[in-house]
Amino acid sequence: MPETPRPIVRLRPKIDPRPLRRGFPWVYADQLVTDRRTRALAPGTLAVLEDAERRPLGLVTVNPASKIIARLLDPDPDAAIAPAWLRARLSRALALRDALFDAPFYRLVHAEADALPGVVIDRFGDAGVIQPNAAWAEAHLEPLAEALAQVTGVGRIIANGTSRARALEGLAQDTRVLRGTVDAPVEVPMNGATYLADLLGGQKTGLFYDQRPNHAFAARLVRPGARVLDVFTHVGGFALAALAAGAGHALAVDASAPALELAQAGAARSGVSERFEARHDDAFAALEALAREGARFDLVVCDPPAFAPNRAALDAGLRAYERIARLAAPLVAPGGFLVLCSCSHAADLGAFRAACTRGIGRAGRQGQILHTGAAGPDHPQLPQFAESGYLKALFWRLDG
Secondary structure, eight states: OOSSOOOEEEBOTTOOOHHHHTTOOEEEGGGBOOOHHHHTSOTTEEEEEEOTTSOEEEEEEEOTTSSEEEEEEESSTTOOOSHHHHHHHHHHHHHHHHHHOSSSEEEEEEGGGGTOTTEEEEEETTEEEEEEOSHHHHHTHHHHHHHHHHHHOOSEEEEEEOOHHHHHTTOOOEEEEEESOOOSOEEEEETTEEEEEOTTTSSTTSSOGGGHHHHHHHHHTOOTTOEEEEETOTTTHHHHHHHHTTOSEEEEEESOHHHHHHHHHHHHHHTOGGGEEEEESOHHHHHHHHHHHTOOEEEEEEOOOOSOSSGGGHHHHHHHHHHHHHHHGGGEEEEEEEEEEEOOSSSOHHHHHHHHHHHHHHTTOOEEEEEEEOOOTTSOOOTTOGGGOOOEEEEEEEOO
């Protein structure tokens, strides 16, 4: 039993507790009784959640400043969030990745889907990058880092606090090294190419592991000598995988000059520099310019950031996805391939596919969907929690 009684928070009357009992991990602010005592709880406080009939539902972490006011940590309301608890969660996550990968480059913890709400951990060999995106994780950051070192043996640990989610939790933007030293980008082998991840200054944790299987599927579509366009390439994304598969030339477009420098360095490490071209430009402007130039490619990939990060942005986001499809489709050679991606939680697969279909049609093109991709298995999905399955990749073959 805990040494001191934990505060109790309670669902409002008429709020159905069954989704929480079945594994849904969030309680929204309008579902909880938010009296003066609850509003006074410090962000990250551990509390016992009860239903309206005062029956315990589990141990939660509470943040009165967040729309997600409570996150379920453990169905046992008396669970001790101690080093042993953290090690057990990390060991479970590591066992899955050890079964999936033969090298330590992967997402180790995918937040709620790995029973660590609001926590993302990506592993880069002997380095681990923690994103503490919830107040409880920020409060437990040091024991979490210690458990990570003990379970995985990593010698370098970085806390990356630059995500949008932290702002929603009322947390400061801050990145710092917790263990060891980091003085250069890390080489990451994937799909026959070598990528470079900037663990301190790059986007998110430095690399997007979620697209690994989609990079591989796109590489299967490449024929020797193929021309490839990779828009929103980040550090080389689809372009380096396609070049490793034998593409003749890849044009990589991104608005971030530092990301393109890493992409060029990755091309050099992969031995494909002579076939790799970087273009520093806004994606929409680049697509329009390439159309004016009469450029055509055998494979075109557009992997933008989240245009619809929440429901309020959904309509505008879907219009942006439609516009991307409309501008990209004319650049695909007859019989070539178009890959359109979305990492927006708010845009489900049906809405995203419809927006892409409209855009392709308005460009005067038609085609077949060959494959629908998702995030790799190191980004497992919690079936009760749709938000854990955010990534969508549509692979089209376009007619003339």
